Amino acid sequence: MSTIAGNDSATTAWRPTPWIAATLGFVGGVAGLLYVHRPWLAGAYLCGSMGLLLAVFYAIWGLDVYLDLELVSWGSWVVAIVLAIHSYSIASAAPALAQRRWYSRWYGLIAIPLTLFVLVFLFRSFFYESYNIPGESMYPTLPRGSLVFVSKAGLGRYGTYGITIWRSGPTAPIARGDLVAYRWGSDPAMTYLHRVVGLPGERIEYTNRRLTINGNTMPVRLGARDGIYQLATERLDGREATLAFIEDRHSRDWAGTVPPQHYLVFGDSRDNARDSRFAEVGFVPRDHIVGRVAKIVKQSDPR
Numbered sequence: 001m002s003t004i005a006g007n008d009s010a011t012t013a014w015r016p017t018p019w020i021a022a023t024l025g026f027v028g029g030v031a032g033l034l035y036v037h038r039p040w041l042a043g044a045y046l047c048g049s050m051g052l053l054l055a056v057f058y059a060i061w062g063l064d065v066y067l068d069l070e071l072v073s074w075g076s077w078v079v080a081i082v083l084a085i086h087s088y089s090i091a092s093a094a095p096a097l098a099q100r101r102w103y104s105r106w107y108g109l110i111a112i113p114l115t116l117f118v119l120v121f122l123f124r125s126f127f128y129e130s131y132n133i134p135g136e137s138m139y140p141t142l143p144r145g146s147l148v149f150v151s152k153a154g155l156g157r158y159g160t161y162g163i164t165i166w167r168s169g170p171t172a173p174i175a176r177g178d179l180v181a182y183r184w185g186s187d188p189a190m191t192y193l194h195r196v197v198g199l200p201g202e203r204i205e206y207t208n209r210r211l212t213i214n215g216n217t218m219p220v221r222l223g224a225r226d227g228i229y230q231l232a233t234e235r236l237d238g239r240e241a242t243l244a245f246i247e248d249r250h251s252r253d254w255a256g257t258v259p260p261q262h263y264l265v266f267g268d269s270r271d272n273a274r275d276s277r278f279a280e281v282g283f284v285p286r287d288h289i290v291g292r293v294a295k296i297v298k299q300s301d302p303r
Contacts, residue, residue: 013096016104018088025087026080028113032087034103036094045083124160126152129291131181131191137273138193139244140231141179146298148193150181150291157183157290170286174199174263177239179293182265182284191290194275195241198264200286205255206277209245209270211236229269246271261286 016036025032029049033042102108133146142148152158154172159165174180178196197211198204205212210220211234220243223231229244251270254277258264262283267273275281 013098014100015096016091016094018091021091022084022088024109026084028109029080029083031109031113032083033090034112035109036087036090037097037101037104038090039101039103049079121160125158125165128152128294129160129181131193133193137267137269137275138179138195139229139269139272140226140242141195141268142193142296143298146296148179148293148297149295150193151294152291155289155291157287159290167287170289172292174286174289174292175237177236177241180263180265180284180289181291181293182289184281184284184288192281193293194265194267194273196263197236197266198258198276200258200260200262202264203257204264206266207251207253207255209251211266241268244269244272252277259283263289 021032021036023032024035030042030045033039033045103112128149128151131148131150133142133144133148136144154170156168156170157164158167174196176196176199179193180196181191181193183191198213203214211218219235221233223233223242225231226244228246228248230247232243232245234241234243246269249271256264262285264276265281265284266277267275276283
């Protein structure tokens with residue numbers, strides 16, 4: 001702190017501290033530039049970042065281009081380092097200021113990033129949430145590492161990051177063949193993704209890798225081999241699903257009736273999926289479904 005002499009009084013001056021500016025730039029992004037009184041520069045960085053995010057979203061959604069999430073993560077680290085260095089250099093050369101703006105004070109530095117986070121949180125909670133597929137229970141529809149976008153419209157369970165912020169009666173129908181994300185099992189914060197094969201009240205039998213619904217066996221057409229997998233196409237109410245069988249494993253057979261307001265879900269990798277055939281998963285309650293898959297982006301080299 002110093003003073004700036006005036007004609008009739010002295011005003012306490014303020015100068016940004018470089019290490020604080022660098023820390024805010026690295027941890028809080030444009031907060032570092034706001035701290036050093038560069039709101040237009042912060043806005044330019046923010047607009048550039050948003051433009052890049054929109055370009056990435058367009059590449060994923062519109063062009064079906066798979067982007068390595070690890071590479072995207074490294075890119076965010078580079079941006080954080082650039083912002084830290086830029087904020088530090090500005091703070092080091094900054095003159096003393098007679099008046100410190102609100103956006104450079106602690107409440108402004110908290111309020112602005114918090115507002116952006118809340119907007120992202122609400123979008124993920126009520127509209128679309130993305131998931132990276134870690135395993136092969138849905139192979140070949142969703143190879144390991146694929147990215148999916150889940151639509152939450154009309155399903156009544158809204159939230160993200162394992163937090164449910166709003167519950168309402170579901171209004172969107174669930175159809176056989178839908179890929180659904182749901183929360184169930186020993187850890188309700190975990191999200192699982194499988195295909196709906198049985199609707200409420202239906203009698204389902206799965207024997208020797210053939211699905212029978214209310215006495216009607218669903219047609220299956222064998223396809224090519226893919227390593228350990230025998231690929232096949234199953235037709236469900238006019239919708240086709242590509243399945244994968246592991247022929248040297250025993251078929252995990254199952255039979256039962258789906259309770260009201262519940263669904264039976266299977267993985268597309270029928271011999272390598274922990275789905276409704278396992279007691280710890282079981283039938284999925286209607287109000288545990290958080291969304292339906294709206295977009296699939298497969299990685300270029302699944303294995």
